[in-house]
Amino acid sequence: MSVLHIRGGKPLEGELTVQGAKNSVLPILAACLLAGGPVELFNCPRLTDVTAALGILRHLGCQVCQEGHTITVDPSGACDSFISEEQMHSMRSSIIFLGPLLARTGQADLTYPGGCELGARPIDLHLAAIRALGCQVTEDSGGIRCRGRPVGGEVYLTIPSVGATENAMLCAVGASGWTTITNAAREPEIVDLQRFLNTLGARIRGAGSGVITVEGGRPLSGGRYAIMGDRIVAATLLSGVAAAGGHVALKGVDWRHLATVLGVFQQAGCRVNSWEDRVELVREADCPLRAVSEIHTAPYPGFPTDAQAPVMAALCASRGSTWFEENMFDSRYRHVPQLLRMGADITVRGRAALVRGVERLHGAAVAATDLRGGGALAVAALGARGDSVLSGLHHVDRGYECLEETLQQLGADVRRETGDRVPA
Ligand code: EPZ
DSSP: OOEEEEEOOOOEEEEEEOOBOHHHHHHHHHHGGGOSSOEEEESOOOOHHHHHHHHHHHHTTOEEEEETTEEEEEGGGOOOOBOOHHHHHHSTTGGGGHHHHHHHHSEEEEOOOOOBTTBOOOOHHHHHHHHHTTOEEEEETTEEEEESOOBOOEEEOSSOOHHHHHHHHHHHHTSBSEEEEESOOOOHHHHHHHHHHHHTTOEEEOBTBSEEEEETTOOOOOEEEEOOBOHHHHHHHHHHHHHHOEEEEEESSOGGGGHHHHHHHHHTTOEEEEETTEEEEEEOTTSOOBOOSEEEBOSTTSBOGGGHHHHHHHHTBSBSEEEEEOOSOSSOOTTHHHHHHTTOEEEEETTEEEEEOBSOOBOOEEEOOSHHHHHHHHHHHHHSBSEEEEEOHHHHTTTSTTHHHHHHHTTOEEEEEOSSOOOO
């Protein structure tokens, strides 16, 4: 079992380019099934979730090659429309292959993606969108069976679900006629997916707003595309600077994509400067963080649920109390017991968590319980007094590429003791 050894208390200094976005490259990889020729993707993060997505593409008959941060996908040989339970469970968001499979083949046989550490991960909105586009969907104990070529129509989402919006877009691209998606998610990763598909010749408008229109049935070509920077990894690294103190500049990420996180750290007393694709944060070591009164997670452009854990970890050592409200997932405070082991003072009641700031956390042996909870524990360890050991890295490696190397670039005293590390 691999672990990270982190010696806290050392301010972070330096500049780096943030990895490509996990939550953009995954739907874009699924979208490659719609391409009419080879696709070359740049700035792809090396993550275990990406490895799993490439495995599904290969299983479906695509030629896939990954060299460094470049991935090429040739979908011309794709002919299968069945995804096994093992593959569906290999990646939490495997359901994102449903829409493109139907658009390409007119059928899809897969199982439920399964819950995860954040609680149940229902897919009712995904299936409702597919049905709204004219496909038959049969669910039974064995899984999900979809049949029928999609036809353009009206998709009304009752929740601005990121994945359901993406599946509706991908299915609509292969549908005959126009589709309108209302109450669509507005996340930047949706805009990246629209941009990618339009470089292949699709005609999609409105991503980033609540209403997306798709002109379906257009033949798509192959193409080349660079994945956007990962705003949640950026938020995690900035949380580390806030926790440990220091001066860090991050490149390759649009500061507007994490404006609510920057606002929290500005309120907490950090100095924040931002340019087009660069953001920097300064926290003087002798200037403790101030607590922020309330943080409510919400769909974009609200405070991102994925940043809740890392930001909480930074605010554990602050003056005053911060009230968190987690509105997106049922079970997204599993990092709290681990933070308590480090001396944090946090009380959880349902969706609410009250963080009473302490002067400083202390190092401990802690275990990641989910992806962003793992990022949070690394943040806490960076600011803590003494040494910490972070286990459960299989969660962390799903979304943070070589987290130890990234933190070392910023001067952190961290090393990975390799056990059975899963190569990404
Ligand atoms: C995406 O998950 C992200 N994952 C998540 O990031 C992120 O936390 C989430 O969006 C919210 O921003 C990827 O993009 C791969 P949702 P997704 O559908 O699409 C409910 C990370 O750490 N819902 O927007 O699964 C759902 O239960 C991950 O990188 C239904 O009820 O999220 C949740 O409460 C974690 N029925 C809410 O909607 C459905 O059919 C938002 O979920 C679908 C969702």
